[in-house]
Amino acid sequence: MNNMQYNSFFLETYGCQMNVYDSELVRSLLIQTGLRETTDWKSADIAFLNTCSIREHAESKVHSRLGNLYAAKRQKPWMLIGVLGCMAQNLKEELLQNKPYVDIILGPDSYRKIPEYLQRHQSQNHIVDTQLSKYEVYEGLFPSREFGTNAWIAISRGCDKFCTFCIVPFTRGRERSRSLESIVKEAKQAVDAGFVEITLLGQNVNSYRSEKVAFPDLLQEVAKVDGIQRIRFTSPHPSDCDDQLIEVIASNPKICNSIHLPLQSGSNRILSRMNRSYSKEEFTRLVEKFRNAMPDIGISTDIIVGFPGETDAEFQETLDVMKTVKFDSAFTFKYSARPGTKASEYTEQLTEAEKGERLERVIQLQKAHTLSQNQKMIGKTVQVLVEKASKKSEFQLMGRTDNNKIVVFDRHHFKSKDMIVLHINDAYGMTLFGDIPEKEKICD
Ligand code: SF4
Known part of the structure; x- marks a missing residue:
């Protein structure tokens, strides 16, 4: 039990995969302080929105959710509302002025202090921390992930590219990379927790550099972790793709042929x-x-x-x-x-x-x-990593090919995380349809 008045938290994530990962870090911190997660924002003691500023539409959705939370807070004034992430970084003045019911505003580099801020909020009205760090990579803090086949691992934060349309360098600060050791440790931890696929994540993932280790070397090191079946990464910048990267992807069977x-x-x-x-x-x-x-x-x-x-x-x-x-x-x-x-x-x-x-x-x-x-995939026999039930039929499952195409197929005896061989026999829109190859069907 935590020593605050709060028992439960609601955490909603908007935007990119980096935000999903950050929410996993925040969830881990909140659970460590003794709080219980709820998916019902109306009953939560704490509601955190991890926000995105990449497009106007993403911001509008957060404003609308804040309206819902404000209505809930009027019924139970002890409720704590927090805005995290890019909108906190980008729009803190506007939030303070127009939404005074928001209690905590934290930028993407301030999550480590969440337990401290929850304590401090007992005696302080608004807490705002949007200080960007040159160093924070959340080393040593391991995310609390939802169960599945794939674990996301952030290997770097921030971006130095300054594309003229993009807000990321302003909301997430300068680019910095995690150590190879902590990434490999997190990959091992993810495997121990039952994940079989790792997706390395960075705003600009292939400009990763830590001491003498460049991105292609990191891929090779992560591939050495026992139990990992597949490795993906996103998003690379075209200018940072070199011949070594192409060679490593082509030659290492664990690194997916997908970019x-x-x-x-x-x-x-x-x-x-x-x-x-x-x-x-x-x-x-x-x-x-x-x-x-x-x-x-x-x-x-x-x-x-x-x-x-x-x-x-x-x-x-x-x-x-x-x-x-x-x-x-x-x-x-x-x-x-x-x-x-x-x-x-x-x-x-x-x-x-x-x-x-x-x-x-x-x-x-x-x-x-x-x-x-x-x-072009029709007629090919491919390896598919089984993910989950298909959306359309309980008798079918979906999985992904190495080159990142979704395949739907009959359930047979398969289960999530199996690596199976399928013959692709049809394609419709974004989806391929497959079945067990004839030869194997006889033995099935
Ligand atoms: S490289 Fe990506 S994250 Fe960085 S500024 Fe350009 S679009 Fe934004």
């Missing part, structure tokens, strides 16, 4: 205005290198349409690069101006209608590419 390569735009002028540090030619050459080394590699991307000043012709260049590369999947976005970033000061902002129309064209093109890429 997320954010293109953002296919126009060199827009890429330069985005401060992306590669040209479309360099990007497509990089894709070629990956595919030459691993013909079946799955390549996903991020695309932003309607960046300030993007002309019709420049948008067409993005479509052209998409047609050249044929990504397996893509996260596609309308440009959203983030106050404080350089691009938000650019004058030639496009209208919502223009951005919407471009986004629709990108989505339709990507749908066609996803389907055609998936159809």
Whole structure:
């Protein structure tokens, strides 16, 4: 039992996978102080929202949830409401002024002090700590994860790239890497807890560097941990992908043949205005290198349409690069101006209608590419890591191929975390359908 008046906490996460990981750290700290997690915000003594500022839409969802929490707090005034993460960092003044019922505002580098702040809140009205650190990587603090096949492990924090559209360098600070030892220790701990797949995580994961260890060396070291079946990572920056990385992914069977390569735009002028540090030619050459080394590699991307000043012709260049590369999947976005970033000061902002129309064209093109890429898998026999029940039928399961494609198949005797062999016999949208190969069916 903790020595505060609180018994339960509610923790809701918005935004990227790094936030999911941070919430796992926060959960671990709260449980260590004796608190019990609840999924019911109405009954919780403490409600923490771990927030995202990457797009306006993400912020609106948090504002709306804060409205719900305020209504609950009016019924039980002892309730503590906390805003964590990027919005806390970015919008603390606005929150203090317009939402005085928010008790605690903590930036992404301040979570270690949560137990102390919960104590201190007994005697202090508002607690605000958005100090960014050059060193905090939460070394020695292990996350409390939800059960599953995959454990996320943050290997670095912050970003030094300063893409002109992105708020991350301002909300998460300078880039810093964890030690190799603590990452390997966390990977071993995740295996002991029953996870079989590790995804290494960083805002800019492949610029990892700790003493003499670079990202490809780290991948090799994590792969040595007994019990890990697969290793993935996200998100790499195209400019930090070198030949050693390609060679390590291609040669180490535990490292999945799958990569997320954010293109953002296919126009060199827009890429330069985005401060992306590669040209479309360099990007497509990089894709070629990956595919030459691993013909079946799955390549996903991020695309932003309607960046300030993007002309019709420049948008067409993005479509052209998409047609050249044929990504397996893509996260596609309308440009959203983030106050404080350089691009938000650019004058030639496009209208919502223009951005919407471009986004629709990108989505339709990507749908066609996803389907055609998936159809190439038909007839192949692949290894699939079983994850969980399929959404559509209790008689089916879903799993993932090494190149990160979702496969749905009949349950048979399989269970979560089995590594199985399936024959792919159909593809529909984002999903492949598979079955046990004929030869094995006889023995089944
Ligand atoms: S690389 Fe660019 S887009 Fe990615 S987090 Fe850093 S600044 Fe943001």
